[in-house]
Amino acid sequence: MNKCLLSVAMIVKDEEHNIRRALESIKDIADEIIVVDTGSTDRTPDIVKEYTDKLYFHPWKGDFSEARNNSLKYPTCEWVMVFDADEEVKEDFKQIRKFLKTLPKDINTVYLPTLSYLDWDLKKTETASTPRIFRNGTVKYQNIVHNQPIHKGKVIDAPFIIYHYGYIWTRELREKKYNRTRNLILKHLENKNINPLEKIYYLVQLYKTEAISKYKYRKYEVGLKTLNEINKLKKVPGIGVEFLFLFGIDALNKGLYNLSKELFEKALVSPEYPDPYFGLMALYEKMDDLENQFKYAKLFLEKIKYAEKKPEKFKWTIVGFKYKATAHTILAKYYLIKQDKEKFEYHIKKSCEIAPRTGENIKRFLSNIFEEISKIHNIKFLKDIHYIVDDLLKYILRNNLKINVWNTIYKYLDNGIHLSGIEHFAETRFQKFVVKKLLDKKDYLVNFIFENPEEDIHSIKEILFFFKYYSENKEKLLKILANIRKKFDEENQGIILSLIGDVYLKLGNFNAAISYYKKAIELNKTVSKFIKPVIDDLKTKLDKNIDGTFEEIMDYFGSLKELIFEINAQNEELEYLNLISDSDYAKYVAALNTKDLERKKRLLSNIKNIDDFPFYYYRLAKIFEEKEDFKKAFEYHIKSCEKNPKIGDLSLGKYEYDGFYLYTTPKFSKSSDEIIWCGNISEKFSGFGIINPIRVWKRSSNFLYTYPYPTNDSIKLVKERRKKIIDKWPFDIDNDLLFEILQKLKSNKINFIDEKVPKNILNELSIIDEESEAVLGMNIINTNPKIILPKNTKKGALIYLMPDFNDKNNPIWYNPEIRILKSTKQIALELEKMGFTISEIISKKYFRVILF
Known part of the structure; x- marks a missing residue:
């Protein structure tokens, strides 16, 4: 080792938990180690003496720069490296010596990257490049905290990490x-x-210091003050770039999206700094803007790659290293949605590889990805990526991650695509039945619903359901029915006895069947009408293929409802009930509970015994409604009523569909007119046996009209029936609105050209109902294609219903008493052509009022 190339200068106090690591790492790199102790009370000095004899003691004066400058009095080598007790260097740092020897004489300062660990697992990190090595005698520190070196001569960056x-x-x-x-x-x-730059520097340090405080308000007060100082400076210093990102994240977490966007974009004054790109990526993720998420995730990874190669280039902290997996997950999600298999695979694997090192939430990432996979409708693409999904499932198991992957598993199984190892994810009873069904191909519908039939069954509807779908041996069924029977009163026991008779009939035990049928009649007279035909048939021929009583009883109890029995289960279990049973019932329930229209249609089309489901065609009609194939929807709605007349009055349940509805074909109607709405209006309002429950709204040149188009007499009669039956009608005009309109007409004589106004309102305003120049119409707009007013009309008000044209569930579409809908603009134009001037338009809930 060449003498006196590199000295290390340290100031320490009470660092016995750190100091050995620091000294051990630097001992073979430095020619001398200088340690200034500012007042340790622990074993720090004793440990230091094991590594160097150049230990000095200097009293702490509340000033880091003063202490640091004191430590710089003692080095004797050409270069001095400032080093702290809570730092270390790795083996590759030894190359620093060769690097220093090659430097030109005019280089006095070397910037080195510092990688700071932020958690005990050493996964979360941030990096900043700072001046660390100086030619001896060329540096002096100033400021009492976050001391800054004042150095002379040229500087250079070096890639040796501390x-x-x-x-x-x-x-x-x-x-x-x-x-x-x-x-x-x-x-x-x-x-x-x-000076302003120094003030900003220390405000940023104070802001970062306040981040570890329990007094959060202090941090945000300092943040706003710092932002104000940067704005006053009219340029962004290096430390300000870091602050803009950090404060932008705070604004983002607060929901201040515009401010966070402004701060991140302002930080892009240093375009190589990766963190603002991450900030913008996070912002657009919150805003659910996929394209911008993708754009900034890609830019962020490009910039972070450069920062990893050249950390010494950055004179402020980079925190983005700990968000790499997040960015890869964003890109994986993007390519998944775009159905680019190769790029999806690359980025999700990168995310899984990086997250354990950075400490990012891979559980959240994978949950997000699996949720997106479950939304994919392209079955070919699902098949193409199934091996990737298999690998992800193995990764989840290997790392013991608790993630709900079942929406994706259901999606695959529902489309006949096998995934390996799903048995390891089965936790609920339903999930375990899905796995069992996959393995042994048995039907588990009844097993899932009734864990213990004899204890779980409490109603006749449950018994009928159990009887229909029980698939094990009939002797066991007889035992269960016999035990269940004891729970019920005599009348219901009669029903159960008739079912026991059916079982014996199918077993060919005719004497037992007849015996139980007779006992059933004794206990329940109602079932006798179902049993007697069976007994008569048996008198003619003893044949076990004779139909028993079950179907008749089922029709009797189930004709009013869509399903004889509704399962109490979670939504996802109902949606994928077909995965534990091949029964028509399981397919139908799954179809009712899925939002995927194509899947709904597929499930319904796979049902073999359509007659078991009285609402089958109604459900098909609803599919075509949602698909806006209104011609098909109309056909199936009519068919649903023909097959099950009770569907003709879903709201009241009083007027069955009979096809006897008076309607006319108006002159303005054309077969080519566009249909914009179709539905069964009795879902919300009865047609009272007068108005056809199945309706479409068609568009003519100037307005919308219903088809079938009810006659005037039909509308009059339906109103009369409705007033006798319905107390509260949502389309009754509010008295306050009537009062307001009558006041605005400013006339003591008004011609009410259709509906009448309550006498108490007329009396209060001293208004007489008789022929007049002032008119009030409450019906004519919604029942007539043209506005027809008395010849002497000079002013008036028209009240009409106006739906939200974008809301297909708006109640006005279902109102049986109207047949015409016009926009306010169309009504105004019509009145203007008649010579009237529009004075005011009032809007209140379903109603509009136009005064002229």
Whole structure:
């Protein structure tokens, strides 16, 4: 080792937990080690003496620069490296000696990158390049805290990393360091002669110091003050770039998206600095802007790659190294959505590889990715990436990550694509049944719903369901039914006995069947009408293929409802019930609970016994409604009512569909008119047996109209029936609105051209209902294609219904008492053509009022 090339100068105090690591790492690199102790009370001096005899004692004077400058009095080598007790260097740092020997004489200062660990697992890091090595005698430190070296001559960057452990604190050490550093910075900022750049530097250090405080308001107060100082300076200094990123993250977490965007973009004044790109990526992730997430994630990784190669180029802290996996996950998600298999695979593998080193939340990343996979509808692409999904599942198992991957597993299995190892993820009863069904191909519908049938069944509907879908041997079924029967009263026992008779019939035990049928009749007279035809058939021929009583009983109990029995289970279990059972019931329930229209349609089309489901065609109609194939929707809605007339009055359940509805074909109607809405209006309002429950809204040249188009008499009759049956009608005009309109008309005589106004309102305003120049219409807009007013009309008001045209569930579409819809602009134009001037338009909930 050449003598006196490199001295190391340290100031220490109470560092016995760190100092050995630091000295051990530097002992074979430095020619001499200078240590100035500022008042240790622990074993620090004893440890230092094991490595150097150049230990000096200097009293602490509350000034880091004073202490640092004292340590610089003692080195005797050409170069001096400032080093701290909570730092270390690695084996490759030995190359620093060769590097220093080659430097030209006019180079006096060397910047080195410092990599700071932020957690005990040494995964989270940040990096900054600072001046560390100086020609002896060319540097002096100033300022009492976060002391800055004032150095002479040219500078150079070198890629030799110093590793810093000082940010890994215990709670006690954190508090101690916080109070000491904060007080020193505040004291320094009291200096009235401090220049703007120095003031910003120390404000940023104070901001970072306040980040470890429990008093969060202090941090944000300092942050706003720092931002103000940077804005006044009208340029961004190096330390300001770091601050803009950090404060931008604070603004982002607060939900101040515009401010965070402004801060991140301002930090791009240093375009090679990676952190602002990460900030913008995080911002656009919060805003759910995929394209910009992708753009900035890509830029961030490009910049971080440069920073990793050239950390010495950055004179401020880089925290982005700990977010690399996040960026790779964003890119993986982007390429997954774009269905680029190779790039998706590359980035998700990178994310899985990097996250354990950086301490990023790989669990959250993979949860996000699996959720996106579950949304993919392209089955070919799902097949293409299934080996990647297999690898990810293995990764999750290997690392014992608790992630809900079942939405993706369901997606694959539902499309007949096998994934390996899914049995390791099965935790719930349902998931275990899915795995069992996959392995042994048995049907587990009944097993899932009734863990113990004899204890779990409490109603006749449950018994009927159990009877229909029970698939094990019939002798066991007889035993279960016999035990369940004991729970019920005599009338319901009669139903169970008839079912027992059905089982014996199928077993060919005709005497037992007849015996149980007769006992059933004794206990329940209602079932006799189902049993007698069976007994009569058996008198003719003893044949076990004769239909029993079950189907008739099922129809009797189930005709009013879509499903005889509704399972109490979680949404995802209902959505994928078909994965534990091949039964029509499982397919139907899965179809009801999925939002995927194509899957819904596929499941329904795979049902074999359509007649078991009285709402089958109604559900098909709803699919075509959502797909906006309104012609198909109309066809299936009509068919659903024809197959099950009860669907003709879903809201009241009183008027079954009979096809006897009066309608007309208006002259303005064309078969080519566009259909913009279709539905069963009885979902919300009954047609009271007068108005066809199945309706479409079609677009003519100037307005919308219903098809079938009900006659005037039909509309009149439906109103009369409705008023007798319905107390509260959502389309009754509010009395306050009527009062307001009548006042605005300013007339004591008004011609009410269709509906009448309550007498109490007329009396209160002293208004007479008779022929007049002032008119009020409450119906004509929504029932007539043209506005027809009395010849002597000079002013008036028209009240009409106006739906939200973008809301297909708006109640107005379902109102059985209207057949025309016009926009306010169309009504105004029509009135203007008639010579009227529009004076005011009022909007209130479903209603509009146009005064002229």
